[in-house]
Amino acid sequence: MKTNLVLFFSLAGILAICSPVSAHHGNVAYDESKEVVLKGATVTKFAWANPHSIITFDVKGDKGNVAHWAGELGSPSALSLLGWTKASVQPGDVITIYIHQSKTGNPVGRIAHIALADGSELKDSSGGGDRGDYKRGGASNY
């Protein structure tokens, strides 16, 4: 199992570079060149919503300060195909979040995937984004 997870994390990192990352609103606001890993994130809200689902969560810094984050995901219809439900994460859950952070450095971004407390993984709907975006190439139907 551990081997699987190590493999997953390694490959997911590569995928983050290889895959089209996209969104309904576009993702240029987010730094898609790297995934920020946020361990010990405490979920404060999971909005199972259109056009983007959103997880808000708190992350404690080294000095005990708490950053209030918000991460976008795909729509419920897109995430459902990947095994998500409205109950996949709940307030109080402590999870690890892999996120493409805002270029501004603000605590907001597009979630790439998450690891739940038991180690299981849920992936966002576009290897990255929501349902596709021409600007990222490869995800539109043209």
Added chain:
Amino acid sequence: MRGMKRRLRCLGSAGIVMVGLSATLGPALAQNSPGQAGKPPVKIAGDFDKVKILPPGAPTPRATDGHPDLTGRYYPNHAGRMLQGAYPIDRSITRQYDPKLTPQENPVFRPDVAKKYKEATPYGSCPPGGTPTSITTQATEHGPMELIQKPGRLWILSEFPQTIRMVPTDGRPHPKDPDVTFNGDSVGHWDGDTLVVDTIAIDERMRNISVGIPGDAAAWLHSDKEHVIERFTRTSTNYLIYQVTVEDPVVLVKPFTSAPLTWTLAQDPNDVWTEYICSENNEEPDVYKKIDQKTKDEYENGNK
């Protein structure tokens, strides 16, 4: 129980990523995860490894009046199901047309007004679709369009943005002075086996999205002179061709006509409507407040 499901997901995810990786870097989409030696292949969430080009199926179904029956639920690809960008899928399956076979020229804007009308959808907003955007925007949203045809009537339902259009097909003309609405005033008539839908009086706040270059960043506005002509042709049971022409002498040098765009019939009898009313995130304004204006501008001006 919940924990068990999550563990199963974990196993699936590891395989999913491996398949995704091989498809991304390799020449063809893997049919199954290579997995670890001696272990059976693992299931890919959403069955994205099983996606393939749909065969034409039976001949075009006919309505009792002899016209083709367009009734059906269609996806904007060759697969007859919803696709998305989570896993690499061959372009011959995902795209709606092959630019080598049916090239499409982008809209040609009048230079004196191009700046005014080429306007991206504002970052984080969720306006109604309008015509033809409620159909064309599925090029990036990957949502379905459902057609319901009755004698003298066609209903066009789009999932995102959730849109209902009712098109009289009984030969009536447009009203003399139709009210301006988001979807405009549409009337339809048959040209052989093609249903031609003619639309005017579309609210000028509605953008044309994926009419030409796909995506919100390449959206453009139109004048009150806009005239949209859509052609629906069901070439077989499984395939529907949609082609749109936009005339707007105020904005365009010449009319824009899309390539014939392929839609395929949903194959899963359990494929049902998903509510996609794009307003809920307006309740999460803090997310969008954290994006600064500079990056919003970059998004909105990306394709100008």
